[in-house]
Structures are given as structure tokens and as C-alpha cells.
Amino acid sequence: MEQEQINVGILGYGIVGSGTYRILCGNAESIAQRAGGPVTVTRVADIDWEREREVMPPQALRSTEATDVINDPNVHIVVETIGGVAPAREYVLEAIRSGKGVVTSNKELMAKHGSEILDAAEEVPVDVEFEGSAGGGIPIIRSLKEGLEGNTIHEVVGILNGTTNYILTRMTEGSESFDDALSEAQKLGYAEADPWADVEGDDAAYKIAILAAIAFGKRINIADVPREGISKISPADIRHASEMGYVIKLLAIAKNAGGQIEVRVHPALVPKSHPLAAVSDVFNAVLVRGDAVGDVMLYGRGAGSLPTGSAVVGDIISIARNIRNGAMGRVVCTCQGHATMKPMGDVETRKYVRMAVRDQPGVMGKIATIFGEEKVSINSVIQKRSEGTVAEIVWETHLVAESAFQAALRRISDLDVVVATSSVIRVQE
Amino acid sequence: MEQEQINVGILGYGIVGSGTYRILCGNAESIAQRAGGPVTVTRVADIDWEREREVMPPQALRSTEATDVINDPNVHIVVETIGGVAPAREYVLEAIRSGKGVVTSNKELMAKHGSEILDAAEEVPVDVEFEGSAGGGIPIIRSLKEGLEGNTIHEVVGILNGTTNYILTRMTEGSESFDDALSEAQKLGYAEADPWADVEGDDAAYKIAILAAIAFGKRINIADVPREGISKISPADIRHASEMGYVIKLLAIAKNAGGQIEVRVHPALVPKSHPLAAVSDVFNAVLVRGDAVGDVMLYGRGAGSLPTGSAVVGDIISIARNIRNGAMGRVVCTCQGHATMKPMGDVETRKYVRMAVRDQPGVMGKIATIFGEEKVSINSVIQKRSEGTVAEIVWETHLVAESAFQAALRRISDLDVVVATSSVIRVQE
Known part of the structure; x- marks a missing residue:
């Protein structure tokens, strides 16, 4: 199944979709070298082509129908960057069933329907990659699946939401109130108009559920992940914590202890000497504790058009390499049943x-x-x-x-x- | 070319070789799941079986002849953890020629003869992986080759030598002299009896040359890498630097600017707010600056039996997956000629x-x-x-x-x- 050119179709030309397109075009030459041949965007679907974007694909590539991408026999890899569950879930399942490799950056989709999607992919088999769904540009999923996979992983602890980390950084460094820091984050585009999925921990919960499943090889029911946000953190707490040698961070924590698994998101006092304490502003970081490797931390931009696009493009190249080598399904989901969660x-x-x-x-x-x-x-x-x-x-x-x-x-x-x-x-x- | 069981032969049962063996045995079950079938050590060669080690392979696996491993038709993957150029180079080339996948943690070998080895591997083709040769347990090579490969990488800056980082940490936190800190490092086993390859920057130079080649897609002549060690750093410099807002670190730097490449190792004043400034003791870290992802940093243990063994086992599983999928040579060296070095x-x-x-x-x-x-x-x-x-x-x-x-x-x-x-x-x- 050697292919001269790998064709990519993108569903959803928003922040991540357009970043992916820009990288594939801008670095086309080096990407072709690394992927063993050209990787070209041949279709882009979005329901709204009137919105302003920095870079637009040529008219001939554009469509308003997702099915134009999914049903195109010349498209080898479908990139889903729509976000949310519906209609993304159905599109992804259709792409899998028609034998295409799939890349998604959709954390809600993978956290809620990852099992269904990965089972469907294994049946065909095709590759489904989702590096952009947790930690933005940080290659944490690849590192867990291909790099640290010789380890028994005991713990994954992360700062996985840039909005809340920015707010907490402002509250710490500028002694601002939560409300002021949130307004500032909104002004800078770091927080959405409706910021509560970030602020109350849902976003981080999706991401840590995805990472926990990979790290521990057990499927996580997202409804079982307790979450607590940062809206009740006061400048007084931050001040007291500092005097006691701590900074306050919104942590996403997954632990595997004696067969029972803990997955939770809540604010925490982190010792100033802890590697996560120095992670400021919109940056994300993930600390992985393995039996052989000890502590490993990965740090970088957890969101944004080009950083998340970087993760999506890495996934595209991985699948392109597998298609060229007839090796789709090379790295499959190795989850063994559902996690027994610690109450x-x-x-x-x-x-x-x-x-x-x-x-x-x-x-x-x-x-x-x-x-x-x-x-x-x-x-x-x-x-x-x-x-x-x-x-x-x-x-x-x-x-x-x-x-x-x-x-x-x-x-x-x-x-x-x-x-x-x-x-x-x-x-x- | 599906295989029931992947057999591994280890050359050199020292610090890294024994760590690799311990991980493959200790985590055999989860490794088998992830690799798609059992991965078993069936041969171990070392010239000296009298030395004390924590874990010894059974008598039946042991040999004193490397050729017993390399020529065994049942061995699929040869792990080279001897170190140094001779005889490791010849063993690796022989293993490649006999169609085996190769994993090496040998930084000197890859820095000096990486081109020859990767060319030989591509001809067969077989996989040669070397994650353990730079950054110990940190999955930096995998991240550069598979994860961040959509980026044009502008810069790689690392703390890549644990011995010197430990010495500088002691000089900073304990105000010790270089000589005292070195003695302490030797007492703790963090520095060798002959510490000069670490102290004078050779070790870090090998590692940054390897990373630069992958990041920039150009082969680096190790003789062209200027290096300066830390033996002349005085407590007075560390004190002055601190007052000016800096810590002193031994940095390994690779930059790609306008076609000319800089690769160098020397002590540097690092701003205290820089992510590398907080990397203390024997820890290593690598900061990668890409055009799409921005700054990404990976942090962890840069040496030691189990951390480096973790990297070697990750490589073994990667090759095992390729063997099972008939996809050896899936990710090849994409270096395009030699780097033009900036004077x-x-x-x-x-x-x-x-x-x-x-x-x-x-x-x-x-x-x-x-x-x-x-x-x-x-x-x-x-x-x-x-x-x-x-x-x-x-x-x-x-x-x-x-x-x-x-x-x-x-x-x-x-x-x-x-x-x-x-x-x-x-x-x-």
C-alpha cells in the first residue's frame, strides 16, 4: 500500500484546523522528507467560510459539507478539529469505517467516547491519533505510548489548563482578585466569553482522563472524575500559601495505587521546590512518575492554533508513515477493561x-x-x-x-x- | 512477518544493560501487551561475569562472546550497551548486516559514527534506535523524530550532563569549591573516578551533536563542536551571577540560523526565570524551540541504570512493533548532508x-x-x-x-x- 502522496482532509477550519493547515503548507518540504513523501491538504470543510482567518485555503479545497471530506476516496487521513461531541463523534466514526486514518484534537470527544472510537478503529484497523487533545503542543501522549511504555506508571500530575494557570499566576504575581484576573484573561483571549468549562475544571478533567487511560491501561468513566475549580480561591489563600512555601495551582491528578485508580482535578498547594510550581502563565506541564524512569516532566504551550496544530501535524505524519509501510494499527489501545476507581x-x-x-x-x-x-x-x-x-x-x-x-x-x-x-x-x- | 515472540540479545551487562534486563523482566506482562506479544531476553554477552550486579540473568542466557548474540538467528533485536567506539561499532554494524534491529545507548558511538551506522541500517533496511544516548530516560529523541517533526526547529538547548549539573548545584546551594563539589559527586557515584569527559564537556558535546542532527536534519561533525567545561568556575562567579539574577549551568546549545548551524557546549549564566534555571542536581532537561510549537521542555533523569534502561526498553518496543508489522525502517534518518557550521x-x-x-x-x-x-x-x-x-x-x-x-x-x-x-x-x- 505504498502511496506517492498522502492526502489530508480537515473538518472544522477554526483555531486548530487553520493552525494545522498553516503548518502543513509552511513546512511542506521538511514534512515530506520526514513522512517519506508529500502530505497535502486536499479538502477542508467548515460550515462558515465568511469568518475572518489569517490564512485561507484556496476556494477549490473548501466545502461546507463534512461528508465531502469523509466520502472523498482520495483522502487518506481525516483531521477532526470541530470540537464537542456532536457532530464530531459521528464524523470520526464514519471516517474510521471508511478506512481512513483519523487525527482529532477533541478532548471532550476522546474523554467521553474514546473507548467506542478506539474499538471501532481497531476493528478496521486504522490509526486514530489524538495528541492535541491533552497538553496542546506537548508530546505527552506519544511519550506515554511510545517512549515511556516500558514503565509501570504510578502517577501523572499536570497543569493542563492554560486559562486557569494564567488566572492563578496573575492572582499570585499581581495580587489580583479572581474576578479581575479572569477579566484580564478574557481581554487577552486566554479565557473564553463563557469561561466556566475551564474555570471549573471540566477541561482539565477531560485531559487527565485521557492521559490516565493511556498511562494505566484502564478505561476511565469521565463521570467518575471529581472536579473542583478555582473560582473560590482568594488572594488571602495565595498569600498564606506563599508564606508557608507553596504556590496554588489547578492540578489534574491521576494515581494508580494497588489496583485502585484515582483521577481528580482540584486546586492544590504545590511546594515552591516542586517542578510544577514554576509553570506560569498559559503554560502547561505534565509530570509522569514511572517505576524505571523516575520523574519525567514535559512542559510547553497547552493551547493555541500553532502549538496544537504542531501536535496534530505530528499525528498526521505518524499515520502517513504507517500508511506508506502498510502498518496502520501499529500502536493500538491497550486498555484492559474499566478502571476500578478509588472512592x-x-x-x-x-x-x-x-x-x-x-x-x-x-x-x-x-x-x-x-x-x-x-x-x-x-x-x-x-x-x-x-x-x-x-x-x-x-x-x-x-x-x-x-x-x-x-x-x-x-x-x-x-x-x-x-x-x-x-x-x-x-x-x- | 508476524512473530509470536520477539527475542532480545544484550551486549554489555553493565549499568544500562542490567537496567534494561530488569525492566524487561519486571514489566514483562505490560510490555507484552503494548508490544503486541512477548519481548524476551534470550542472550546476554559480557566479558566479565564475576563482577557483582544486583540482578543476574540465568546461566543459560550468559555468554562471554558478542558473536554468540549477533549470530544467533533467533535474536531479533540486539541491544548495545557496551559504550565507547571499539568494539561497539563493529558489533552494531554486524548486527545491522545480519538484519537485526539495533538499540544503542552509546552517545560516543552515535556522535562519531552515527552517519555510517544509519546509512548501513537504511540499506538493509532495519531500525536503529538510540533514545538512551541523549538525556537518559527523557524521551527527547522520540519527541523530535515523532511528535515535533512538523516543526522547523530553531534551537535546542539542554542541560545534558548530570555530573556537572550536580557539581554546579552544590557550588550554588552549598557555596562549595569546584574541587569539593567534585569529590562529593564522586563519593555519591555521580562522578566517575576519571571525571574529565563529563567535567570538560565531551559527554554533553556528544549528546547535543546527536540532537542537533535530528532537529536540523544535518549531520554534525563532532570535531566541529567547541566545548568548554566547568573546572574554572569559581564560587565568586556563582555569587556574582546570583546577585545579577542568574544561575550558572553547563549548557549544550544548538541553533539553526539562516542556514548556518551553531553547536557548542560551555558554562553560561542563565536567567533565574528561565525554565532551565530550576533544573538541579543530577537532573537533565532539554528546551526545544520550534516555529509552530514554541518552547517545549522535557525534564528528567539523564543517567542511571533504570532511567536509561527505560529509554532502551522504549526503543525495543518500538522496533518490536515494527517487526510485527513488517515495518522496519518506518522512521529513517532524514539528514540531508553535512551541516555548514558557523565559525x-x-x-x-x-x-x-x-x-x-x-x-x-x-x-x-x-x-x-x-x-x-x-x-x-x-x-x-x-x-x-x-x-x-x-x-x-x-x-x-x-x-x-x-x-x-x-x-x-x-x-x-x-x-x-x-x-x-x-x-x-x-x-x-
Whole structure:
């Protein structure tokens, strides 16, 4: 099945689709060398050709019908950069069934329907690649599947959402409030008009579910991934964390411990000496902990037209190499069934707790007694200068299971000397 | 050419060879899943089986003759972890000629004879993989060849030698002298008894030459790579650098600018905000700058039995997948001829210069005048408190070509008011 030229059809000419097109055109010569022959975009479908884009494909390539791309017998690889589940899912499945290689950068699609799509691909068999769906331009999926695959992976921890990382960086470096930092991110195009999928952790949850499935070889049900966003993080928490030697980051965490798998997204206090602590602005990073390799971290731009386009083009070249060598299906999904998820109540982390209490004798003792009775061991405690009749206490616990901690916190909140438990944030080792 | 089982033979059962063996045995089940079938070590050759190792292969697998591995018709993949050029080069070429896939972690061999080896492999064709030869467990070669290959790569900058990074970290954090830090590194097994290939930059030069060839698609003559080690770095330089906002690192730099390629290894002042500045102890990291992806950094353990073994096993699985799919030679060397190297005299960097001068009026003026006459523009200058009759001046220049700078420095050194130009260190952007 040697082919003179590999033809690519693109579905969705938005941010990622146009970036992919620009790279394939701009670096055509070196890409042809590396892929073993020319890789050419011959079809591009989008429902709206009126929108402004920096680079437009020639009129002859354009179509408004996805089926023009999927049903074109001369197209070898279909690139899906539409986003969302419908109609992307149906298009991808149709392309697979018609024997084409597929590249998608669609994290929601792969997180929700990855199993169905990869099963369909294996049946034909064709390649489905999705590097752009997690970590943008960072070659993390390829590294997990082809590079680190000799390891048993214990943990994958990432900063996988650029919007929230930008907001937290502004709140840390500029002492801004969440609302101000969000407005600034929107002004700069780093946050969408409707920013909540980013801010509340859905975007990061899709990505870590994809990475966890590859790292641990178990399928993850995205509904089982608890997520907590950053909208409740206050400048006060960031300041206290800094004094204690931490920065606050939105972490996406996947752990494989004794057969049970944890996958979760939430803000965390990260020690300043941790490699993820220095990842600022819109940058993403993923730390992988393997039994042989130890700690490996990959860092780069997690979004954007050309960075994500870079990942898509890498996938296209990989499939082109397989088509030329008659080796589609060379690297298949090796997931063995569904993950057994650890219930969130059993998940153990250290906790940072900030609470407002009445500034009167015996308060600290009452709270500490409840922590003790509920077997929550305290690592450090700082009582801050009180303002009027209310004092602020910041606790850091040792490792404690979520359920035990919540039981203690409910009893503490019920104390009449406790005005409010303002913040509870997990602490990353 | 489907194969039930892929058989691996290992040449050299030292640090990397034994790590490779341990991973292939310990993770046999998951590796079999990922490779599409079992990958089994069936032969191990070493000239000395008396040495102590943590894990020994069964007697039946052992041999003292490399030819027992290379000529075994049941061995599909030969792993070369002997190191050095002879006899590794001949063994690798023989294995290639007999149609076996080859994995090597041998940086000296690939830097000096990579062209010959990859040409031989392409002729058969068989796969030759060498991820372990640069950056240890970090999947940097795979990322450049399969992941970032849609990019035009402008620059690769790395901390590629763990020994020197450990020494510089100790000198920075513990204010130790070079000699003390080296002794400590030797005691911990981070530096060899004969440490000079690491300390003087040869090891890093091999690695950056390998990465530059892949990144730029041009063959690099290792003799054309200027290198300068860290033995002359003093605690005073580290202290001054820190006050100026820098840390000192041994950098391996490869740039592709306008057809001319720069490849060099030398100590450099790295801004504390630079992603490479936080890479401490024995860790390695590589920053890649591509036209589409922007900056990507990979970080991890650059040496050691299991980390480098992880890279070797990744290569073995890659070749196993190709053998099963009849796709050996799927990713070939795409170097187009030899690089045109930029002469070192034309290389432009900023410079840090520390000099001891007589503490008398007019000295600063005399030196500044010469810098001006030679068109060396000054970014900052600090005169330090003098001790007795000698004062210390620390200059930082703007970008200047090496030859122009050296001309100025010669004239300045000849001034009778200049006692010594103690240090000249390049500054990384």
C-alpha cells in the first residue's frame, strides 16, 4: 500500500484546523522528507467560510459539507478539529469505517467516547491519533505510548489548563482578585466569553482522563472524575500559601495505587521546590512518575492554533508513515477493561484549612480537640492577627482521608466559636 | 512477518544493560501487551561475569562472546550497551548486516559514527534506535523524530550532563569549591573516578551533536563542536551571577540560523526565570524551540541504570512493533548532508567578565574606552569593594561576536592596570 502522496482532509477550519493547515503548507518540504513523501491538504470543510482567518485555503479545497471530506476516496487521513461531541463523534466514526486514518484534537470527544472510537478503529484497523487533545503542543501522549511504555506508571500530575494557570499566576504575581484576573484573561483571549468549562475544571478533567487511560491501561468513566475549580480561591489563600512555601495551582491528578485508580482535578498547594510550581502563565506541564524512569516532566504551550496544530501535524505524519509501510494499527489501545476507581472519600491528601473564629480564649483548643478525636493529625497551625473580634487560623494537616477530614470539619463548623471555614485546599506532596 | 515472540540479545551487562534486563523482566506482562506479544531476553554477552550486579540473568542466557548474540538467528533485536567506539561499532554494524534491529545507548558511538551506522541500517533496511544516548530516560529523541517533526526547529538547548549539573548545584546551594563539589559527586557515584569527559564537556558535546542532527536534519561533525567545561568556575562567579539574577549551568546549545548551524557546549549564566534555571542536581532537561510549537521542555533523569534502561526498553518496543508489522525502517534518518557550521568567532552572545584591576583613578575609563573602540557595548558594570590595592569589576556586555570580544579582551589584558581577567562566561538569553 505504498502511496506517492498522502492526502489530508480537515473538518472544522477554526483555531486548530487553520493552525494545522498553516503548518502543513509552511513546512511542506521538511514534512515530506520526514513522512517519506508529500502530505497535502486536499479538502477542508467548515460550515462558515465568511469568518475572518489569517490564512485561507484556496476556494477549490473548501466545502461546507463534512461528508465531502469523509466520502472523498482520495483522502487518506481525516483531521477532526470541530470540537464537542456532536457532530464530531459521528464524523470520526464514519471516517474510521471508511478506512481512513483519523487525527482529532477533541478532548471532550476522546474523554467521553474514546473507548467506542478506539474499538471501532481497531476493528478496521486504522490509526486514530489524538495528541492535541491533552497538553496542546506537548508530546505527552506519544511519550506515554511510545517512549515511556516500558514503565509501570504510578502517577501523572499536570497543569493542563492554560486559562486557569494564567488566572492563578496573575492572582499570585499581581495580587489580583479572581474576578479581575479572569477579566484580564478574557481581554487577552486566554479565557473564553463563557469561561466556566475551564474555570471549573471540566477541561482539565477531560485531559487527565485521557492521559490516565493511556498511562494505566484502564478505561476511565469521565463521570467518575471529581472536579473542583478555582473560582473560590482568594488572594488571602495565595498569600498564606506563599508564606508557608507553596504556590496554588489547578492540578489534574491521576494515581494508580494497588489496583485502585484515582483521577481528580482540584486546586492544590504545590511546594515552591516542586517542578510544577514554576509553570506560569498559559503554560502547561505534565509530570509522569514511572517505576524505571523516575520523574519525567514535559512542559510547553497547552493551547493555541500553532502549538496544537504542531501536535496534530505530528499525528498526521505518524499515520502517513504507517500508511506508506502498510502498518496502520501499529500502536493500538491497550486498555484492559474499566478502571476500578478509588472512592473520593478514601483519597488521602494533606489539607490546608483557613477559618475565621471568635477571638476568645479556648477556641484553638476546642478545634484541635475535634481534629484529634477524628484522627486528623496537624502538621502546622498559624493564628493570624485578629481584626476586631474575629481571628484567622490556618491549619495544615498531615495525610488524611477525605471522609475523616470532612467529618471533623462538619463538627468544627458547628462550633459556635467558628465563624466560617473560609477555605479548604488540598496540599500536593 | 508476524512473530509470536520477539527475542532480545544484550551486549554489555553493565549499568544500562542490567537496567534494561530488569525492566524487561519486571514489566514483562505490560510490555507484552503494548508490544503486541512477548519481548524476551534470550542472550546476554559480557566479558566479565564475576563482577557483582544486583540482578543476574540465568546461566543459560550468559555468554562471554558478542558473536554468540549477533549470530544467533533467533535474536531479533540486539541491544548495545557496551559504550565507547571499539568494539561497539563493529558489533552494531554486524548486527545491522545480519538484519537485526539495533538499540544503542552509546552517545560516543552515535556522535562519531552515527552517519555510517544509519546509512548501513537504511540499506538493509532495519531500525536503529538510540533514545538512551541523549538525556537518559527523557524521551527527547522520540519527541523530535515523532511528535515535533512538523516543526522547523530553531534551537535546542539542554542541560545534558548530570555530573556537572550536580557539581554546579552544590557550588550554588552549598557555596562549595569546584574541587569539593567534585569529590562529593564522586563519593555519591555521580562522578566517575576519571571525571574529565563529563567535567570538560565531551559527554554533553556528544549528546547535543546527536540532537542537533535530528532537529536540523544535518549531520554534525563532532570535531566541529567547541566545548568548554566547568573546572574554572569559581564560587565568586556563582555569587556574582546570583546577585545579577542568574544561575550558572553547563549548557549544550544548538541553533539553526539562516542556514548556518551553531553547536557548542560551555558554562553560561542563565536567567533565574528561565525554565532551565530550576533544573538541579543530577537532573537533565532539554528546551526545544520550534516555529509552530514554541518552547517545549522535557525534564528528567539523564543517567542511571533504570532511567536509561527505560529509554532502551522504549526503543525495543518500538522496533518490536515494527517487526510485527513488517515495518522496519518506518522512521529513517532524514539528514540531508553535512551541516555548514558557523565559525565560533562569528557566534554572538552576551558576556559576563570578571576582572581584577588596580584600585586607582581612571582604570574604569581605560577599560570602557577599549570596549567602546572594539564595538563591545556594555549592559551593566559593577565595581566591587576592593581588597587592598586590587578592585574587582564585573561587566555584562550586550550581544557581541566572539572574535570582536576576544580582540577587546586581549587589549584590556595588556593594560598594566589590569591584574587579571579572572572569568569570562557567556550569558544565555
